[in-house]
Amino acid sequence: MTDDNPDRLHETSEDPELRALLGAGRRELPDAQQLGAVLAKLGPTLGGGGNPPGGGGGVAPPGKAAAVTKSAWVGVAKLAAVAVGVGAAVWGAQRLTAHSDPSTDAAVATVAPASARAPEAPAPPPGTTEPAVPSSVPSAPSVAAKPRALSAPSSSAPPDPEAEVKLVERAQDALATDPATAYRLAEESARRFPHGDNRQEAEVIAIAALLATNRRAAAEERARTFRTAYPASTHLRRIDTLLAQRP
Amino acid sequence: MFLQALILPTAPSPLDTTSLFREHAAYVWRALRRLGVREADIEDVCQEVFVVVHRRLADFEGRSSPRTWIYGIAIRTASDYRKRASHVREVATATPPDVLSRDNPHDALSARQARATLDRLLDALDDDKRAVFVLYEIEEVPMNEVAEAVGCPLQTAYSRLHAARKAVAEGARRLREASAAKEGAS
Numbered sequence: 001m002t003d004d005n006p007d008r009l010h011e012t013s014e015d016p017e018l019r020a021l022l023g024a025g026r027r028e029l030p031d032a033q034q035l036g037a038v039l040a041k042l043g044p045t046l047g048g049g050g051n052p053p054g055g056g057g058g059v060a061p062p063g064k065a066a067a068v069t070k071s072a073w074v075g076v077a078k079l080a081a082v083a084v085g086v087g088a089a090v091w092g093a094q095r096l097t098a099h100s101d102p103s104t105d106a107a108v109a110t111v112a113p114a115s116a117r118a119p120e121a122p123a124p125p126p127g128t129t130e131p132a133v134p135s136s137v138p139s140a141p142s143v144a145a146k147p148r149a150l151s152a153p154s155s156s157a158p159p160d161p162e163a164e165v166k167l168v169e170r171a172q173d174a175l176a177t178d179p180a181t182a183y184r185l186a187e188e189s190a191r192r193f194p195h196g197d198n199r200q201e202a203e204v205i206a207i208a209a210l211l212a213t214n215r216r217a218a219a220e221e222r223a224r225t226f227r228t229a230y231p232a233s234t235h236l237r238r239i240d241t242l243l244a245q246r247p
Numbered sequence: 248m249f250l251q252a253l254i255l256p257t258a259p260s261p262l263d264t265t266s267l268f269r270e271h272a273a274y275v276w277r278a279l280r281r282l283g284v285r286e287a288d289i290e291d292v293c294q295e296v297f298v299v300v301h302r303r304l305a306d307f308e309g310r311s312s313p314r315t316w317i318y319g320i321a322i323r324t325a326s327d328y329r330k331r332a333s334h335v336r337e338v339a340t341a342t343p344p345d346v347l348s349r350d351n352p353h354d355a356l357s358a359r360q361a362r363a364t365l366d367r368l369l370d371a372l373d374d375d376k377r378a379v380f381v382l383y384e385i386e387e388v389p390m391n392e393v394a395e396a397v398g399c400p401l402q403t404a405y406s407r408l409h410a411a412r413k414a415v416a417e418g419a420r421r422l423r424e425a426s427a428a429k430e431g432a433s
Contacts, residue, residue: 005390008383009412018419021368024361026385030276034290038276039268041294045301046264234270238387 007245011176019176164193171205179212200226200235208242219243264301267313272297274314274386275321280362281369281381282325292328296321311395318388318396322378329374368418372411379404380411 010022030038171185186206189198196202203226210219223239230236276293284292299320307316369377378397382388388396394404 005383006408008387009415010384013416015416015419017423018416021361021365021419022384024358025281025365026277027358028277028280028362029273030289035272035276038272038290038293038297041290042264042268042297042301045298234274237389241387241389 005241005245023172161197164189164196164198167192168198168202168205171202171209175205175208175212179209182206183209183213200230200233204235204238204242207239211242262304262307262313264297264304267300267304267317268297271314271317275317278318278321278381278386279325281366281385282322282377283329283366283370284325288328292324296324299324312392315388315392315396318382318386318392319398322382322397326374326378364422368415368422371418372414375399376407376411376414379407380415383408384412 008022010019010026013019013022167185167189171182171189174182174185183206186202186209189196189202190206193199193202203222207219207222207226210216210222220243223243226233226239227236272293275296276289279289279292279296280286296317300317303320307313311319369380372380375397379393382393382396383390390404390408391401393408394401397404397407399407
């Protein structure tokens with residue numbers, strides 16, 4: 001992991017246009033509906049529930065994907081409903097490395113109602129009292145905030161998802177040239193949108209900004225807090241890379 | 248309350264196709280797009296990847312991470328896709344003649360235009376260099392995993408990345424010059 005990994009061009013290229021192109025390429029991620037469509041197509045392959053493979057029986061060869069699709073209509077609606085939940089979870093998790101277009105946000109907000117995220121909002125086991133929260137977990141308010149993917153269904157929509165996206169995008173854009181501003185914007189995002197979809201993304205930007213301003217100890221502390229708060233986050237690899245890149 | 252759910256450790260996901268899909272599908276999708284899979288075909292090709300994942304999962308020995316393994320499958324699936332002559336033709340004709348703007352890229356380039364331009368630059372790379380470039384620059388996979396995913400020695404992966412970066416930067420420069428010339432002529 002700590003092998004020599006040169007800085008990524010989308011962050012460090014001296015060509016701003018190339019950075020913009022690569023950034024656009026990184027932001028093209030599927031929304032919940034698109035992932036749901038793929039999962040629905042996979043339904044027959046997965047036996048409708050994603051069972052572990054049993055030696056390949058019943059699995060259509062890749063070249064027959066379209067044929068599989070045509071036979072998958074029974075139960076597709078049900079699968080799609082599950083898929084939307086899966087997609088929402090994936091989408092929510094992947095926002096960190098690729099802050100998305102506002103247009104995409106709007107589309108996802110439409111197809112990913114809070115109820116669809118229910119599988120991603122595990123309630124504490126019955127009888128569970130206070131969880132074993134490590135005493136060393138810092139109380140950084142930015143990370144203590146609960147990510148939406150883990151939220152219980154709520155009738156209150158995020159205040160302004162588009163504003164949140166724009167704020168995080170500004171923070172991301174500032175990171176290469178003005179990390180102090182990037183940090184300030186990331187903090188502002190955390191304060192204004194503690195339950196926002198870009199919560200983790202803002203946190204990573206803050207960590208990157210701390211590193212860029214030679215505040216490694218604070219960055220490492222924040223990274224530890226993030227790891228504790230989001231142990232399964234797909235963005236941990238990004239944080240590891242950041243920490244490894246800046247000794 | 249909610250913080251409890253947040254901090255409770257997440258149990259490792261069982262290695263089944265649905266879990267792998269949940270964790271990796273979005274990234275596979277993005278990688279496939281940058282590897283040259285058309286928007287109109289992306290769902291089917293993404294499906295193909297996870298059909299292969301499902302079919303081969305019993306043989307997965309864990310020598311690499313699931314992510315690396317799935318990216319490897321995605322690279323091969325995209326390569327097969329690109330070899331289909333009809334797709335290659337369609338990609339070539341479907342790519343709009345975008346040029347780079349000299350204005351603020353964030354303002355002047357729509358996301359779609361920017362992606363089309365990026366893909367045009369990536370189309371100029373051979374499959375090997377493109378795969379390394381996409382995994383490293385777009386997917387942010389560490390180089391050791393990139394080498395595993397594409398099935399080459401680490402130093403070869405570095406060489407491919409270096410060559411791909413040079414080609415992409417040069418392509419971007421040429422597009423910018425073409426744009427400037429076009430603006431000057433008008």
